Amino acid sequence: MTSEPKQPTEEYVKSTGLKHAYAYDPDGKLSKYFGVAGIPHAVLVDPGGTVVWSGHPAALNDAIVESALAGALTEPVWTWPDETARVRELLGERSYAAALAEARKHEGPYAERVQGLVAARLARVRKAFDSGDYLGALNAAEPAAKSLAGLPEGDEVRGILTNLQSDPGIQRLIEGQRKLKAVLLKVDKVRLVADAKQLLTELEGLSEAYPDSIVGERAKAAYEALKARIP
Amino acid sequence: MLQNPIAGVLLALSGLAGAAGAQGVGTQIPLQLQLEDFAQTEARAFDDFLGRAVLLEFFAHW
Numbered sequence: 001m002t003s004e005p006k007q008p009t010e011e012y013v014k015s016t017g018l019k020h021a022y023a024y025d026p027d028g029k030l031s032k033y034f035g036v037a038g039i040p041h042a043v044l045v046d047p048g049g050t051v052v053w054s055g056h057p058a059a060l061n062d063a064i065v066e067s068a069l070a071g072a073l074t075e076p077v078w079t080w081p082d083e084t085a086r087v088r089e090l091l092g093e094r095s096y097a098a099a100l101a102e103a104r105k106h107e108g109p110y111a112e113r114v115q116g117l118v119a120a121r122l123a124r125v126r127k128a129f130d131s132g133d134y135l136g137a138l139n140a141a142e143p144a145a146k147s148l149a150g151l152p153e154g155d156e157v158r159g160i161l162t163n164l165q166s167d168p169g170i171q172r173l174i175e176g177q178r179k180l181k182a183v184l185l186k187v188d189k190v191r192l193v194a195d196a197k198q199l200l201t202e203l204e205g206l207s208e209a210y211p212d213s214i215v216g217e218r219a220k221a222a223y224e225a226l227k228a229r230i231p
Numbered sequence: 232m233l234q235n236p237i238a239g240v241l242l243a244l245s246g247l248a249g250a251a252g253a254q255g256v257g258t259q260i261p262l263q264l265q266l267e268d269f270a271q272t273e274a275r276a277f278d279d280f281l282g283r284a285v286l287l288e289f290f291a292h293w
Contacts, residue, residue, distance in 0.1 A: 003291075011292070013270070018271075019271065021269060021272030021274060022269070023268060024266065024268050025266055025267075030264065030266070033255060034289075039289055039290060039291045040288060041288070041289045042288040042289070043286070043289075044286050044287075045284065045286075046284055047282045047284055049260045050257070050258070051257065053256060054256050060286075068284040069284045072282060073281075073282035076273075076279060077282060078273050078279045091281045092278040113282070135257070136257065
């Protein structure tokens with residue numbers, strides 16, 4: 001997507017032979033939302049509408065993409081027949097229980113497809129929780145609990161959410177993940193060696209404060225990667 | 232004594248930004264995202280990509 005004017009953009013697309021779909025974000029609202037500071041920048045959105053990655057496209061790897069593809073529709077909704085328009089509308093509102101009920105009124109694979117999306121939402125929450133990525137689980141569970149309300153999968157998500165919000169050990173790790181996220185945002189932008197050294201100290205502190213957890217592991221990995229960048 | 236001019240300068244540019252910790256990650260993309268004039272696709276709104284994994288790339292013609 002681009003916030004640039006149409007004519008030069010279309011000339012650019014033609015001259016470069018760009019094949020992928022594109023659209024215009026005329027006021028740059030979306031780039032502001034994602035804090036895009038430079039071009040190119042990419043954002044990966046999973047089938048449930050959750051942003052799972054953001055950064056320089058060259059830094060995107062296969063594992064992240066494969067993870068985002070889990071449970072995705074194999075055919076886009078615009079290929080679905082007109083009579084399923086209400087299903088699409090309800091999916092757009094992220095009302096999965098209503099979308100599933102509506103899809104069941106139609107012949108064809110539509111209910112199965114919606115059910116697949118429901119299962120994928122639940123699987124994403126479970127996977128994050130089981131891997132110890134409690135902040136990821138919380139971020140996925142909060143909207144999923146609303147979207148899946150009225151479905152058995154929604155009950156399961158709510159159970160996980162309750163656990164995430166009430167267990168003191170988990171709460172502490174979520175706090176650690178939030179602190180790490182704040183440091184990593186600074187790491188992405190750091191250019192001066194002196195600032196980088198300060199960030200190394202912060203990462204080391206997190207690594208020691210949260211040993212044997214996803215916070216400690218990721219802080220340590222970020223520490224090593226940042227250290228390698230310092231001349 | 233003059234300081235080494237290199238010492239305070241820049242980190243290697245090998246650190247391409249891109250992280251699960253980046254801004255917006257973990258959030259739900261806004262409902263009814265207002266994008267205009269879709270091209271090279273049959274989609275006419277971002278909601279048409281519902282249920283699909285989507286890579287949004289911000290680009291410019293220059």
